[in-house]
Amino acid sequence: MNAGDVIPEGRLWRIADPQRIGPGAPSFALRRFSVCLGEIPKRAQLRSRKMSQKSERRAIHVDQSELLCKKGCGYYGNPAWHGFCSKCWREEYQKARQKQIQEDRELAERLQREEEAAYASSQGAQGGQSSLTFSKFEEKKSNEKTRKVTTVKKFFTGSSKNLPKKDIKEAKAPSPSINRQISVETDRASKEFIEFLKTYQKAGHDVYKQCKIFLEAMHLKKEYNIEEQSEFTQDFYQNTADKLQMNWKLSPDKVETAMDQIEKFLMTRLYKNVFCPEFTDDEKKDLAIQKRIRALHWVTLQMLCVPVNEVIPEVSDLVVKAITDIIEMDSKRIPRDKLTCITQCSKNIFNAIKITKDEPASADDFLPTLIYIVLKANPPRLQSNIQYITRFCNPSRLMTGEDGYYFTNLCCAIAFIEKLDAHSLNLSEEEFSRYMSGQASPKKQDSDSWQEDACPGVKQMHRNMDLLSQLSERQERIANGARQLEKDLIDWTDEVSRGVQDIVQKYPLHIQNPSQALAAIDSENIEDDRLPPPLQPQVYAG
């Protein structure tokens, strides 16, 4: 460790620490520094301190004036604070800022005074003091608003450089050319459209011209009421279809394909302006229905009487497909494509019902299932999509065809969800409000058929686990039974032997010897002792 290392490090420490440091700081700092290096042996530490003191002395000799605060308050300064110490720097900085603010305010006030004077002179006598201030306030507000808008716009367009340019172009030429708002998709759509119209020859040319005129007119109507725009579009569809049929004598099939293409071409262009426009409350409705569906998350298949058995893997696959289809609707631009999504969803539902019930689905089966799917999917911007299709889809398709039928059913499903109450789910008011407030969940009651919203594999696993636990329970029971039986058997033998013993004790078997008995009889005669001894043969010396 040499002196050259220590000093910069010491300075670094000082820079890093924003605390005010007194003149004695360097040595303190160094001490702290060496403390940090606690592992260094004491002697080495001492040496290093000596060395650094030496070098410090040299550094101070050179930099003394530079190290201290420029203001001469006696504290050390810092290059990051322009040579001031932290306190002096803060003061300096504040002062400069105050000055700037003051200047700005003065400028603003001067401008305002000028403006007021100009306004007063232009208004003449008619504007009273109060109205003047109010208008000023209004003006300020609107100014603020526009400023906000532009910054927001800048924020969004900032990523691509050519967009602002287009804005300028748009502003310059109020009559819009058909090539405005070029995006890849619209570009492709118009190319396809032109290709398609070539097959219609003269009629195609006429249609193209009409479409162009229509688009320009629609652009001028941009600020209009959406219903007017819708009506205008519907009129255009009707007139074009009539014209194709009457003037160009095309077959109905051909008219239909042409109308589809026209719709596609027009709506890819108009989509941005007429889908969920700001001046309608479509978005509010979207949010409302979304919230409503979320609140109804607890509704089960059983409550709606849905004739679909999700335990069958094929059926649950179809249900998932149907949900995906209905969600996908939002990503399409053309009303007809959106309708196709609804139709596809409905077809999947029909298949699911057919597999479950093995008979063609009637409306009695279909509508509840569709409601269930909508509740499960909670499709994004549902109301906006419905409104958009109603307003801008070709009416002939919407009113009569199969697509129209499914669309109508979807509208019904939404209407049902909006008005749904306890009665329509066969629940009591109390139950319904409890579910709605989240105090209770019906899932727990019939968990067998519901097991979260898991995939069939997980559901199967849950079921298997249930079965396994049941099995082990039964095994346990069998083992217990066996043990019991064993115990019973042992007890039984014990009991039998005990019983036998008891009986044996109660009725002891004495097999008495008859001679013994006689002896006993004899022995009982106590008097015998007193009897004279039997005659003894006497030996006489004879």
Added chain:
Amino acid sequence: MAAAGGAAAGVSKTYSFKVVLLGEGCVGKTSLVLRYCENKFNDKHITTLQASFLTKKLNIGGKRVNLAIWDTAGQERFHALGPIYYRDSNGAILVYDITDEDSFQKVKNWVKELRKMLGNEICLCIVGNKVDLEKERHVSIQEAEAYAESVGAKHYHTSAKQNKGIEELFLDLCKRMIETAQVDERAKGNGPSQSGAARRGVQIVDDDPQAQSAGGCCSG
């Protein structure tokens, strides 16, 4: 109505009609329409995936007709959704079960509602289904026919099981719808744009009054 007018303005004179099937659940709406379009009853070999939306092409006296038959959910809880189904329809088939008095009562409610909402523009057919169960009849023929006449509807007796009276029902309905469409056409004049405007007139009006009526019929 106007849908038919618009389509009829074409060269080929093809009428497109929308017919709704209304009635309580279990009265045999689905069987009826399956018998008509597929000529099958309770059959395992029914090819169609669904019986809720079926189409049939007809040729009546040289006039081509595209019939779209819309089945509706008959459960009580979906009653309020009726207006969404039957708007812009040209005809309505109101089915009841002759063995079930309640289902006939339900038909009466539907008739009232339809007349209120759509006026006389819609052709009504009241259909007593399941005549094969004549023994268990609970709705008298006289009463049903008298009622139908009183509301300007036609009454039919059908049996989807025995395939009785169904062909006649639809044929008759189509003829009546063509008549109404022609009258309508003449009244409106032949201007296609005019009919277009009228069509949308119908379309735009639909939302609010329907909602109101739905509430009304529910409470009533």
